[in-house]
Amino acid sequence: MRLELKGLTKKFGSFTADDDIDLVVEPGQIHAVLGENGAGKSTLMNMLYGILQPTSGAILIDGEPVSFSGPGDAIAAGLGMVHQHFKLVGPFSVADNVQLGREHTQGMGVLSAKAARKAVRDVSEQYGLHLDPDAVCEDLPVGVQQRVEIVKALSGPKTELLILDEPTAVLTPAEITELLQIMRNLAAAGTSILFISHKLKEVQAVADTITVIRRGKVVAELEPTASESEMASAMVGRAVSLRVDKTDAEPGEPRLEVKDLTVVSDAGVKVLDGLELTVHSGEIVGLAGVEGNGQTELARSILGLLKPDSGHISIDGRDVHGRGVARRIADGLGYIPEDRGRDGLVAEFSVAENIVLNQYRDAPYAKGGVVDAGAVHKRAVDSIAEFDIRTQSPDESASSLSGGNQQKVIIAREFSRSRRFLVAAQPTRGVDVGASQFIHSRLVAERDTGTGVLLISSELDEIYALADRIAVIYNGRIVGEVDPDTPREVIGRLMVGADLAAAEPPPAAEAETADVEASSDTEASTDEDANGGDR
Amino acid sequence: MSDSTATTEAPAEPPAPDTEGSEPKPNFMRLFGGYLTEANSVMVTIYSLLLAFLIGAILLIVSDEFTRSTFSYFFSRPQDAWYASRDLVVESYTSLFEGAILNFNTLEAYRAGDAEFGNLLRPLSETLTYATPLIFTGLAVGLAFRAGLFNIGAQGQLIFGMMGALIVGFSLDLPIWLHLPLAIIAGAVAGGALGAVPGVLKATTGAHEVISSIMLNNIAALFLVWALGTAFLHSETKSDLVSKPVDDSATLPTLLSSLNPSLRVNLALIIGFAVAALVWWLLSKSTFGFRIRAVGFNEHAAATAGMRIGSTYTTTMTAAGALAGLGGAALALGVSSGGITTNTALDYGFSGITVALLGRANPGGIVASALLFGALKAGALSAQPDVPVDISTLLQATIVLFIAAPALVKAILHLRTPRGGLVTLEAKGW
Numbered sequence A: 001m002r003l004e005l006k007g008l009t010k011k012f013g014s015f016t017a018d019d020d021i022d023l024v025v026e027p028g029q030i031h032a033v034l035g036e037n038g039a040g041k042s043t044l045m046n047m048l049y050g051i052l053q054p055t056s057g058a059i060l061i062d063g064e065p066v067s068f069s070g071p072g073d074a075i076a077a078g079l080g081m082v083h084q085h086f087k088l089v090g091p092f093s094v095a096d097n098v099q100l101g102r103e104h105t106q107g108m109g110v111l112s113a114k115a116a117r118k119a120v121r122d123v124s125e126q127y128g129l130h131l132d133p134d135a136v137c138e139d140l141p142v143g144v145q146q147r148v149e150i151v152k153a154l155s156g157p158k159t160e161l162l163i164l165d166e167p168t169a170v171l172t173p174a175e176i177t178e179l180l181q182i183m184r185n186l187a188a189a190g191t192s193i194l195f196i197s198h199k200l201k202e203v204q205a206v207a208d209t210i211t212v213i214r215r216g217k218v219v220a221e222l223e224p225t226a227s228e229s230e231m232a233s234a235m236v237g238r239a240v241s242l243r244v245d246k247t248d249a250e251p252g253e254p255r256l257e258v259k260d261l262t263v264v265s266d267a268g269v270k271v272l273d274g275l276e277l278t279v280h281s282g283e284i285v286g287l288a289g290v291e292g293n294g295q296t297e298l299a300r301s302i303l304g305l306l307k308p309d310s311g312h313i314s315i316d317g318r319d320v321h322g323r324g325v326a327r328r329i330a331d332g333l334g335y336i337p338e339d340r341g342r343d344g345l346v347a348e349f350s351v352a353e354n355i356v357l358n359q360y361r362d363a364p365y366a367k368g369g370v371v372d373a374g375a376v377h378k379r380a381v382d383s384i385a386e387f388d389i390r391t392q393s394p395d396e397s398a399s400s401l402s403g404g405n406q407q408k409v410i411i412a413r414e415f416s417r418s419r420r421f422l423v424a425a426q427p428t429r430g431v432d433v434g435a436s437q438f439i440h441s442r443l444v445a446e447r448d449t450g451t452g453v454l455l456i457s458s459e460l461d462e463i464y465a466l467a468d469r470i471a472v473i474y475n476g477r478i479v480g481e482v483d484p485d486t487p488r489e490v491i492g493r494l495m496v497g498a499d500l501a502a503a504e505p506p507p508a509a510e511a512e513t514a515d516v517e518a519s520s521d522t523e524a525s526t527d528e529d530a531n532g533g534d535r
Numbered sequence B: 001m002s003d004s005t006a007t008t009e010a011p012a013e014p015p016a017p018d019t020e021g022s023e024p025k026p027n028f029m030r031l032f033g034g035y036l037t038e039a040n041s042v043m044v045t046i047y048s049l050l051l052a053f054l055i056g057a058i059l060l061i062v063s064d065e066f067t068r069s070t071f072s073y074f075f076s077r078p079q080d081a082w083y084a085s086r087d088l089v090v091e092s093y094t095s096l097f098e099g100a101i102l103n104f105n106t107l108e109a110y111r112a113g114d115a116e117f118g119n120l121l122r123p124l125s126e127t128l129t130y131a132t133p134l135i136f137t138g139l140a141v142g143l144a145f146r147a148g149l150f151n152i153g154a155q156g157q158l159i160f161g162m163m164g165a166l167i168v169g170f171s172l173d174l175p176i177w178l179h180l181p182l183a184i185i186a187g188a189v190a191g192g193a194l195g196a197v198p199g200v201l202k203a204t205t206g207a208h209e210v211i212s213s214i215m216l217n218n219i220a221a222l223f224l225v226w227a228l229g230t231a232f233l234h235s236e237t238k239s240d241l242v243s244k245p246v247d248d249s250a251t252l253p254t255l256l257s258s259l260n261p262s263l264r265v266n267l268a269l270i271i272g273f274a275v276a277a278l279v280w281w282l283l284s285k286s287t288f289g290f291r292i293r294a295v296g297f298n299e300h301a302a303a304t305a306g307m308r309i310g311s312t313y314t315t316t317m318t319a320a321g322a323l324a325g326l327g328g329a330a331l332a333l334g335v336s337s338g339g340i341t342t343n344t345a346l347d348y349g350f351s352g353i354t355v356a357l358l359g360r361a362n363p364g365g366i367v368a369s370a371l372l373f374g375a376l377k378a379g380a381l382s383a384q385p386d387v388p389v390d391i392s393t394l395l396q397a398t399i400v401l402f403i404a405a406p407a408l409v410k411a412i413l414h415l416r417t418p419r420g421g422l423v424t425l426e427a428k429g430w
Helices: A041-048 A071-076 A094-099 A113-126 A142-154 A173-188 A200-206 A228-236 A295-303 A325-330 A340-344 A351-355 A373-386 A403-415 A433-448 A460-466 A488-495 A511-515 B002-012 B024-036 B041-063 B065-071 B078-100 B104-112 B117-146 B154-171 B176-205 B209-229 B267-285 B287-297 B299-304 B309-332 B348-358 B363-383 B390-404 B406-413
Strands: A003-012 A015-025 A030-034 A056-061 A064-066 A079-082 A161-165 A192-197 A209-214 A217-222 A254-264 A270-280 A284-288 A310-315 A333-336 A421-425 A452-456 A469-474 A477-482
Touching (some): A003 A041, A015 A209, A015 A217, A030 A200, A030 A228, A079 A142, A142 A161, A142 A173, A173 A192, A173 A200, A192 A200, A200 A228, A209 A228, A228 A488, A270 A284, A270 A452, A284 A433, A284 A488, A295 A333, A295 A421, A340 B299, A421 A433, A433 A452, A433 A460, B041 B065, B041 B078, B041 B390, B065 B078, B078 B104, B078 B117, B078 B363, B117 B154, B117 B267, B117 B309, B117 B348, B117 B363, B154 B176, B154 B209, B176 B309, B287 B299, B287 B309, B299 B309, B309 B348, B348 B390, B363 B390
Parallel strands (some): A030 A209, A079 A161, A284 A469, A333 A421, A421 A452
Antiparallel strands (some): A056 A064, A254 A270, A469 A477
């Protein structure tokens, strides 16, 4: 099957998730779509699989334009999808899960367990998947569950193209190796594969062609021979499109000191592994890194939502161990959460209520346990004017606002009180260009008042535009702290785990190396393990 | 689609009454018609009531032997079946109305001078009497709803409240101005104590409040059976399972018995209205209510803003338990002040869930739906045996069924989806 996308575009209101995407998957080819979270990959796949309808553009199969009104159409046309989050019925057997929705029967609605088992065995033997049809799915390891999903997708009436959405996000390194081998087998047998990922090594290892998407646009078509840093820089942006006027930083005393911070996830993986980081007053430190390397856990530990297993965090010179979230906020910690919808806003609350969400108990918004609606309203009116929040009234619910304006509500909440230190995680994700620029200039203005700012972003452009110093995080450690004039390739290599010595361009060890504190990362070589942090 | 744009644009041009008499009127009518055919929360509630009474009518017809027999020769004399059905439905609903609001016979007697004014109020008094505990238990469930919690334990909390109020009510010897408030507070404290348990369990261990509060219902009910058998609680004069009566100084004064001794409605009703107003104030004006609502809508954002989720669950469940406990106190110190039995609590706690659902967890709505349910109860009890007593339960159940499934009402009546989508009430995580 030859799949072609022509000018595929998807708009959500004023926000363009995918903009004029062109892409061709040749028969028997593994085609990787590479991009950061939020780049538009999932929207693209959902359009392809009939879950979303494109705003414009066409999908062509073997040259024929098709339109899918639902996944059923896509399956009938020969597409199979393995979702990032498995869609398996846990207590069902492998065979039952595979036949789900198109059960093998002996007629009259009587299930034929034998035929179902045979079907699973046939497919799994054909591609070397090794599945026991009678095993109960919820007892299987994640990697095997994924193979069940693959068999399920392949068992469609005529599946010729397989879509794998971030298939390695949940796998262990050994399972990843196995999966990549399975993908090669499938391709060799003639199945085309569309492989969505933000992990460079895997893409490089298996893909025949690589399409890089950034901010909803195709920014590069690469061969697998392209180097990782080439891919990384394409992924996070080549041209510096963001410009923020700012003077040189005047760092003062430390506002955030993180020492030997370790967080072990429920699965027993060290998501933060002895992390060390200092941010001074009057500077913006950009934390660069591929998502899922511990950024989320670091931010949540600083706020106090996550209890570190060991290590110390000091804010404004005081160890915050044992202090609750509210106390830290009251002491001057500002926090822009990375997931606005989940952690930032109460969607059902009004704009006004959201603006005072973390100050609702403080004067002047409340006195003696009674909310002063007048004061809240006045504050909201002021903030709406100052931060240019586009809303019909302060009483409008936050859910009725566009993403950019929702983010402005959070910015207004954090920036309208005195702060000593600010964590800004993905402050412009899903935000249009105008609002992004506004938020950036506010962050710089914030720095200039002497606040220390930790900027966590997966957009290297944003880091370059704002940061006075760049720290690169990989596998829960800071693997390098560099100046903002460090070339992209160097940071790109650090982001994928190379240590600083290897990351530097070998011939010209210039003046900038002096500023660099190399971190002695012993295992920085290749392992992409345990990046399962993606939620 | 064009319809809905018409309704949304219309408010921009309000009807001008003076000059163009003909133009604005259809506009208003269209607006009103648009509202009627839209599945918004008000109309869904109204249609749910109508549909429930319609289904109730059908079931009345089916369950009545005589009316059913007229259907056996439907094709030869359809008018028999029609008249029989009509008469049955009209009579049944009329006697429900007479039992709940106003008895027409008494009205005639009153006009003729054969009855006192107090007799006329008797159905209303009964309605209010049955509604009173429902106000409290409805608030107990509704308040928890607002924090995203499903408090199924109102029944047990009510039973504990009953016992707390009873014990203080008969064991202390105090003047009424002190004794009665103390007994009421004891009911709230006892109910709150039981309500706190699922809250604490959820906050500390993550145990789901639905499971733990259901189990506590059974524990409370069986504890009551045991406690009534102890010498401390058991009546000194009666041999069956009845408690001691509460002292007169702890009995809730009736409101209207000066008019007619049969008017049972007592002070607890006024307390119920006051408490509903307090809960409304708490939810909409206080920082505590702000926190409850924030946690109920989005606990992640609330936690990120520094609110303590666990303690919010605990305090909300305690407050909810206290509200149900007040309902128990209303029973023990009111209609059952002569002594409580294992039957006194009826199903007031469970009905509180439906009351809270129908009232959409708003204190005002809860009071209104408690009054409705009280009326259904009073009507059904007074109309039996002519009307099966189950009809009240059936109507309640059908009403809630439709309220809980607005999509069903929308589909049956071909209503349009309102701008904000259908409103369904749900507890998070369940």
